[in-house]
Amino acid sequence: MLKVYNTLSKKLEEFKPLEDNLVKIYVCGPTVYDYTHIGHARTYISFDVIVRYLKYKGYNVKYVVNITDIDDKIIRRARELGISPQELARKFEKEFFEDMEALGLLKADYYPRVTDHIEDIIKVVEKLIEKGYAYVVNGNVYYDVTKFPDYGKLSGQTLDQIKAGARIEPDLNKKHPADFALWKKAKEGEPYWNSPWGPGRPGWHIECTVMSMKYLGEQIDIHGGGTDLIFPHHENEIAQSEAYSGKKPFVKYWLHTGYLMIKGEKMSKSLGNIIPVKDFLSKYEPDVLRLLVLSAHYRSPINFTWEKAEQAKSSLERIKRTIERLRRIMTYEKLHIENLSLDEKEVYERVCELRRKFEEAMDEDFNTPKALAEIFEFISYINRKINENKVPGPLARYVHDVLMELLNVFGLLQKFEITGVSAEVKPFIELLVKIRDKARKRKDWETADYIRDELRKLGVILEDTPKGTIWRLSK
Structure with missing residues (x-):
């Protein structure tokens, strides 16, 4: 039984979608004014795995990630670069998609842009004014938080606490300091759209309410994003959406990812400590990230260091070497469980146990570190059994297929192949390994070492085990 931690209730809850077998997920996407950094990628990778696991469990998933392509940051950056906000937004939207593709993320069903939904936004704002939840002041439209009794339920704050907090900018046009803009009056030199309240553009929070409702309906199963979005962004989404539709809850399960930090500080452009995804991928392959x-x-903070990247690289190599070994010994005959020896049945049962433990871990609020630990424990075990010649070809294929299925939930090894060795070349490597083995038996260490060293120069690594020599590619 899958349980998820709901930021709204502050506890683990059994996961039951609103509609049988259909899971509707909305994740706040990028504001496209600069390159995507690995802090952003942490959120998108986490939700990619959540979507993959839900599909693994047999759910149909409808997944939306929005694109914020008009915003104060976009306007400011465009001015700095001397280009239009639209040109800037399109450039970094393209960069975002390239990064996500490089990381092997599943494509969302929809990537709606704010600027393609201005009319939809205006209609929702009009309805909020009509229902008494919003008011107009000098071409701006504000949401009146005092009209929504549940305001603060996601972040666990009262209006008095919010009023006393420092995160709300004072504005004399507002009835309450926590009131927020649904529509912003146009400023000179800024992009604008015509509206019943004059030229302007949408506020940030209303955009996600409108696009979520348009593509997923007035109530959804999962809404996600970084922890920094809990307040005010997601708090305001609840207020807008539930006031507009009259339906509660707007979102059944709120899921939030922890920060990715450097030296204890959140990775952010303002602090100048970002590592763009492109820079990371110039040093490491995507699976390392x-x-x-x-x-x-996913809820825990990550304190990033390059040493951790190296550890992840080493761990990835362990997985790859194991898959390579299985591919070299597996065959495609049908696996007859009843014909397995006792030792072989033990291997088969351990594979079944791996799947069970993996699912138990993932059912605990998508506990990926625990699930990974189960995979690495199994990898150590199966390598010992391969060394002992207790994994025949058909069983090796079964082990391989289960491992690859579980790794696919994590999006790992999606394009992994034993590259660089064609079917024609492989027998020659194996012949050299046999010649070297004979040299070792004769204690002709000079010849044995020469073959090993020359093969290493060609990118073939030999490993001597108690059950004989195995080979793998260095890259």
């Missing part, structure tokens, strides 16, 4: 992210629970 995936493994680094999944080694921590």
Whole structure:
């Protein structure tokens, strides 16, 4: 039984979608004014794995990630670069999609842009004014938080606490300091759209309410994003959406990812401590970042260091070497469980146990570090059994297929192949290994070492085990 931690209730809850077998998920996407950094990627990788696991469990998933393509930051950056906000937004939207593709993320069903939904936004704002939840002041439209009794339920704050807090900018046009803009009056030189209240553009929070409702309906199963979005963004989404539709809850389960930090500080452009995804991928393959992210629970903070990246790289190599070994010994005959020896049945049962333990871990609020630990424990076990010649070809294929299925939930090894060795070349490597084995038996260490060293120069690594020599590619 899958349980998820709901930020709204502050506890683990059994996961039951609103509609049988259909899970509707909305994740706050990028504001496209700069390159995506690995802190952003942490959230997208986490939700990619959540979507993958839900599909693994047999759910149909409808997944939406929005694109904020008009915003104060976009306007400011465009001015700095001397280009239009639209040109800037399109450039970094393209960069975002390239990064997500490089990381092997599943494509969402929809990537709605704010600027393609201005009319939809205006209609929702009009309805909120009509229902008494919003008011107009000098071409701006504000949401009146005092009209929504549940305001603060997600972040666990009262209006008095919010009023006393420092995160709300004072504005004399507002009735209450926590009131927030649904529509912003146009400023000179800024992009604008015509509306019943004059030229302007949408506020940030209303955008997600409108796009979520348009593509997923007035109530959804999961809404996600970084912890920094709990207040005010997601708090305001609840107020807008539930006031508009009259339906509660707007979101059944709120899921939030922890920060990715450097030296104890949140990774952010304002602090100048960001590592763009592109820079990371110039040093490491995408699966290293995936493994680094999944080694921590999605709600926990990650303190990034390059040493952790190296550890993830080493862990990834362990997985790859195991898959390579299985592929070299597996065959495609049908696996007859009743014909397995006692030792072989033990291997088969351990594979079944791995799947069970993996699912138990993931059912605990998507506990990826625990699930990974089960995989690595099994990898150590299966390598010992391979060394002992207790994994025949058909069983090796079964082990391989189960491992790859579980790794696919994590998005790992999606394009992994034993590259660089064609069917024609493989027999020659194996012949050299046999010649070297004969040299070792004759205690001709000079010849044995020469073959090993020359093969290493060609990218073939030999490993001497109690059951004989095995080989793998260095890359």
